Amino acid sequence: MSGRSRTTGPCLTAARSGLSRRTAMTFTATHGSGRHAIVIGGGIAGLSAARVLTEHFDRVTVLERDKPQSGAEHRAGVPQARHVHILLAGGEQGLEALFPGLREELTAAGAPWGDYAGTSLINFPIFRLPHSTSGVEVSFASRPFREYTMRCRLERGGRVEFRHGVQVKGLVGEGHGVSGVKIRDSRGEDVLRADFVVAACGREGRVDEWLAELGYSTPREETVDAALSYSTRWYRGPRSLSRYNLVVDLPTPPDLPRGGGFMSCEDGKWFVTLMGIAGERAPLDEEGFNAWVRNLRFPEVWDLVQKAEPASPIYGSAKTENRHRHFEELKRFPDRFVALGDAVASFNPMYGQGMTMAVLGAMELAACLAEQRERIGGPSLVGLSRRFQRRLARVLQSVWGMAITEDFRWSATRGERPGGISRVVGKYMDELMNTVPDDELVFQKFVRVQHLLDPVSALLAPDVAGRVIERATRPVRAGVREVVGGLVQQVGG
Template identity: 35%
Template sequence: MTGKKWRRAVVLGGSVAGLLASRALSETYDEVVVVDRDELTDLSENRRGVPQGRHVHGILARGQQIIEEYFPGITEELEAAGAVTGDVAGDVRWIMDGVPMSKGHSGLLAVSVSRPTLEARIRHRVRALVNVSFLDRSEVVGLRFAPGTHQVTGVRTVDRDKRGGASDVDADLVVDTMGRGSHVPRWLTDHGWPGVQEDRTRVGLTYTTRHYRAGPEPSPGDLSVDVVATPDNPRGAICARIDGGRQVVTAYGILGDVPPTDPEGFLDFLKSLSSPEIYEAMVDGEPLDAPVSYRFPASLRRRYERMERFPSGLLAMGDAVCSFNPTYGQGMTVAALGSLVLRRHAAGDGAPDPAAYFGDLAREAVDEAWRQALSNDLGFPGVEGLRTPEILADQEYIGRVLEAAQRDGAVAAAYARVIGLVDPPEALRAPRVRAALGPA
C-alpha cells in the first residue's frame, strides 16, 4: 500500500503542462499515466506534437520558481545543459519604439533555454517518479463514462503502432492537457453536455525563427534582446542565447504581417524593426538552419468556470483552458500555476469538485495573465474586441509606467516582477513607482 488517496489518474498530453500536472498528482494518486501520441524520450529534440517547439520560448519568473520547487536542482541541470541565466530586468535588453528600458535588479531569475531541452529535463525528472508511467505513441479518441452516471471513468486510446489496437484506460481522474486543439469539448457535447463558452482575441500572429551560432552581439552582456512590437511599431523580434552554443531569433508580425521564411526576406524584416540591433548582429551571423514559421490566429480561453454542469472525474489545465498570444511568454507559467491549483484540489478530502477547481483555476492561474494579454492585444487598433473603460485606463497607466521604465531601473524591475506573474498588478501603483511616473 502506498498510503495515497486514489488509485489512478490519467493525464492527456505529455508536454510541459502534462508533465507538471503529473508531478502534482503523483503526491495523491497511486498511479499516474501520461498518454501522448508522440514517442516521448529524454532526448532534447523537436517533436511533431509541439510544432511551436522550434521557436523561442520563455519561462516567466513565477514559472521558473514553481518548476524548481517541484524538481529541486533542475535549474542547475538546465545550466549544465547549456541554458543561460540572469536577472529578468538586469540581463534582458527590452526595446520599445526604439528606446531601451533601463536596467534594474528584480531579484528574479530568467532562464533562457530551448523548448526541447526544457521539456526533456522535466520529463526526465517526472519519469524518475516511481508512480508515474508514460503511455506514448497512443492517441486518445474518447472519454469513458460510467453507465447511467455523470462520472468520467477513463479514456479510450488507439495504439499508433498497431492498426485498430484500441484499448480502455480506467481512471479515477482524467486531466486534459492536450492544448488548444483538444477534442474534449467536442466529446462532452457528443455525450450531451453543454458546450463550453470560448473567448477569442484574433491577433493574426505569425512568427518566424532561425537559429545562429552564438556570437558576442547583439548585446554581449545580456541573455536576450527583445524588440517589442507596439501600436506604433507593430513588428517585433527576440534574439536569445540558448543551449547548444546557439542564438535563437524569432521575428513576429500581427494581423497578417508575416515574417518571410527566405533568408534575405527574414533579414529584411529584422532590419525594419524599431531598433536595428538584432539585424546588425545577424546579417553577418552563421545560420544553423533555414527560417521556419508558425501561425497563431487567436488567443483562446475556454470558460469552464462558467459551466453550470460538468462531469465529475474530469479536469483540464494549461492551453486546453487558455492559450495566450505567445509573444508574452505566459503559457508555461500559467500551466505551472494551474498545476498548483490541481495539486491542492487533488489533496482535498474528497474527489476534486470540477466547479470549485475551475473557479480557483480562473482566479489563481488564468485571470491576471489573460487580463495582461488582452490589454496588450487591444492596444493594437486592428485587433477586434471591446475596449472597456477599465482596459483603456490600464493601457494609459501602463504606458506611463513604460515611459518611466526607460529612465528608471527600479520601475523597470517592478514591471518585470508583475509581468513575470510574481507580484500582483497593484505593485505598479506603489508609492515608489507612482512617484517616478510624474504628473498624469
C-alpha cells in the first residue's frame, strides 16, 4: 500500500497553500537587510513554519532553547511530548504537503498506519465509533520521532540553520515592525536581525509580553479549563500484541471522569495514557495506574499492559487548559512578525487537535505569503502580519468552539461558556453522535470533520442533517402513528 494519503482535504493541497518547489521572489523588509527569517521555537509549529519560509526567504534560522538532539529524544522544552500524541488526518495531509513522503519515512521506521476507524477502538462520550472503514488514513508515531523526522528533512534541505541552546528574550522593534530578536545563549546576550520573525514558542511562550515591551496592547486571552490531567507510561513489545493501532476510552460526562487507552508507535513502542477530567487526577503510581487501566471499558488496554514490557516511569501532566490569545483583535500589530501554534491557541489535548492546528497555521502562513506577492507585486511584507493573524483566527474559531463545547459537558469546567447558538449546535451534535453508529454516511462525514479535513459546517449539510433529524424524530413519529392508529380503531369501532 502506498504511504501517500488517499484522502485529499480541500483545504490542504500544496496548490492552495501557495507552496511550490521553486520561489520566484524572496521577501525583504523595507530597509532591505538581507532576506533572512527567524523562527522562535523548534516544535511542530516552528518546523512547519520554517519549511514554509524556505519558499520565500534565502535563509531561515530556527532558534530553540533546548540543547541539540542526536535522535528522536525527549526534550525539556516540550514536556508534553512524553504523552501520547495523535496526529489528525488534517495535520497529516498538511505535513505531507510541506514534507512530501514524510509518512513513508515514518512507516519505514515501523510507525503503523491505516484506516483511522478500521484500526482503532474508540469510545466517545455518547457513542462508540464504529470499527469499520472510514476512508481516513493516519499514521501513529511518537511526538519526538515525528518532530525529529521533520527536523532532519529541514537540515538536509540546506536552507534552514538550527541554533540550539538559544533563549529568545524579546523582539527588536523598528518603525511599524519587528526587525529582529533579543537572545541569550552560552556566550551571553545578543541581537539577531531578520526581515521576518515567526513566534512558535508554544503554550508558555510570552509573545504578549514581548509585544507590550514594544508598546503594543496586550491581547484578550480566553481560557477554558476542564481540569484534565494525564499520566503516561511507555511500553515495548511487538506489533502482534494488539490488532489495534489505537484504543481510547474517553471520559464520559456527567459521571465517568476516568479514561485512557494505548497507541502503537514506531520501533515497537507503545504509549499507555490515562486521563482524569473534572478534577479527577490521573495516577502517578504503578498500583493506581494498573487499577485504573483494569477498569477501562476496553479490556484490550489491560491485556496490552500485561503482555508488554514497561519502558519508562509514569509521567504526569496537568497543563491542559484551552487558551486563546486574540492577537487578531489588536488595533496595532507590528509588521514583519507573526505568531502561530500553541503560542496563539492551545487546546485540551484529549481531542488531539494541537499539532494539526499548528500545521494548519503554517499552511495559512504559506497562503498569506503567496498572496502577498500577488497583492504587492514586490518584496514587501507590509500588512501581511495583521492579515495573517485574522485569517489564523478564522481557522481557529470553529475548532476552538468544538473543543470548549465538549469541555462544558463537564459542570466543573471553568471559563466563559459559549453563547446561545452554540447550545443549539451542541444539542444537534448530540443527536448527530447518536446517529453515527447506525448511519454510514453520517459516520464518514463525522470522521472527516473530527480529523479537520472538512469544516464543521459539513455536519449541517442537508444530506447529514436530514438523516440526523429523521433519526431524532423517529420516536415522536412512532408515537403519533400509535395515537392516530388507536383513534382510527376507536372511530372505526
